[in-house]
Amino acid sequence: MTSDVGTSQWVAAFRRRVRRWYRLHGRELPWKEDADPYSVWVREIMLQQTTVAAVVPYLEKFLDEFPTVTSLAQASEEAVLRVWEGLGYYSRARNLHRAATMIVEEWEGVWPRSADAIECLPGVGRYTASAIASFAFDEAAPIVEANTLRLYSRLLGMVDDPARASGQKQLWAFAERVVPPARPGQFNQALMDLGATVCRSEPLCEECPVRLNCQAFRLGITSRVPMRRRRARITELHETAVVIKRSGDVLMIRYSEEGRWPGLWGFPLISRARGETLDQPTTILDLVREMRARGIDIEFCRQLGEFRHGVTRFRIHLQAADVSWVDGEWNGGERAEWIPIDELSRRPLSVPGRQVAQWIRKPA
Numbered sequence: 001m002t003s004d005v006g007t008s009q010w011v012a013a014f015r016r017r018v019r020r021w022y023r024l025h026g027r028e029l030p031w032k033e034d035a036d037p038y039s040v041w042v043r044e045i046m047l048q049q050t051t052v053a054a055v056v057p058y059l060e061k062f063l064d065e066f067p068t069v070t071s072l073a074q075a076s077e078e079a080v081l082r083v084w085e086g087l088g089y090y091s092r093a094r095n096l097h098r099a100a101t102m103i104v105e106e107w108e109g110v111w112p113r114s115a116d117a118i119e120c121l122p123g124v125g126r127y128t129a130s131a132i133a134s135f136a137f138d139e140a141a142p143i144v145e146a147n148t149l150r151l152y153s154r155l156l157g158m159v160d161d162p163a164r165a166s167g168q169k170q171l172w173a174f175a176e177r178v179v180p181p182a183r184p185g186q187f188n189q190a191l192m193d194l195g196a197t198v199c200r201s202e203p204l205c206e207e208c209p210v211r212l213n214c215q216a217f218r219l220g221i222t223s224r225v226p227m228r229r230r231r232a233r234i235t236e237l238h239e240t241a242v243v244i245k246r247s248g249d250v251l252m253i254r255y256s257e258e259g260r261w262p263g264l265w266g267f268p269l270i271s272r273a274r275g276e277t278l279d280q281p282t283t284i285l286d287l288v289r290e291m292r293a294r295g296i297d298i299e300f301c302r303q304l305g306e307f308r309h310g311v312t313r314f315r316i317h318l319q320a321a322d323v324s325w326v327d328g329e330w331n332g333g334e335r336a337e338w339i340p341i342d343e344l345s346r347r348p349l350s351v352p353g354r355q356v357a358q359w360i361r362k363p364a
């Protein structure tokens with residue numbers, strides 16, 4: 001079958017149908033009317049790899065804490081990470097902070113209005129730049145993100161891998177073709193809403209306003225498009241968080257830039273073999289030996305608790321050991337500090353670190 005997808009007539013009918021559907025069925029997102037570039041930027045960064053439901057409370061808290069780009073630039077990176085704590089993918093928060101500094105120091109707090117210029121900011125890719133430019137400045141900038149990728153792939157009947165360069169090229173070319181000059185931000189939002197609520201992984205084609213525009217529907221291949229990628233294999237990690245106490249302080253590590261929690265604080269972590277637990281004397285001996293290799297003699301006191309946590313492609317089985325310091329200073333490589341237990345609430349901690357901090361506060 002010859003496709004008419006992308007002809008002027010097709011585009012006009014498609015835009016009309018999308019707009020009409022959006023007026024009646026668009027999502028009632030809390031930021032629907034908010035076109036301020038700063039809040040659009042923060043929320044779009046938060047929405048990367050994170051659901052709307054998870055973002056809503058974080059966005060509110062973030063904008064309360066840092067209401068303007070200047071207040072964000074003036075904050076410390078630790079303060080920004082503390083507000084971001086629990087949302088994951090922490091490089092996003094650090095890039096926001098860096099970009100805020102750039103906007104204030106290099107651009108005197110004035111936002112560039114075009115997607116091309118906005119894309120120069122750290123952590124801002126083509127999608128985010130286009131979202132800000134179209135929502136905040138009415139630039140007819142095209143978007144491709146998870147929901148629209150699915151929608152466009154099906155409209156085009158595209159059987160290529162959408163993650164490959166050739167697939168990406170087709171999707172962006174399609175997005176450029178359909179974005180209208182009038183109210184492009186609203187139209188982009190409508191496309192995302194349509195992808196999120198109708199053209200879902202299991203598409204609701206019977207309810208779809210653009211069924212007549214859809215190649216995959218016509219060809220009966222909606223379940224095969226877009227091509228699915230294999231999920232990354234999950235790696236199981238067994239670790240012990242070592243809570244080393246010394247006169248009311250605990251030893252905390254600032255995790256490295258390359259690690260799972262860049263820039264966040266947590267307890268020293270020791271790998272355990274699967275099946276090893278802190279109620280086995282050999283595990284405790286290994287723990288003492290490992291800590292000595294990092295400069296600190298300890299005495300094991302008790303196990304604090306157990307915790308399972310998923311982060312990116314890892315599933316961590318964590319046990320926490322309550323130990324007391326006997327002698328020595330940390331030489332394990334990362335930056336370390338003795339921190340009063342009461343101060344832990346103010347530091348940005350990894351999710352397991354926060355859990356362990358709560359256990360510490362409970363009496364033995």
Ligand code: SF4
Pocket residue numbers: 151154155198199200203204205206208209210211214215216217222
């Ligand atoms: S007809 Fe089905 S597959 Fe095509 S755009 Fe609509 S919901 Fe998606």
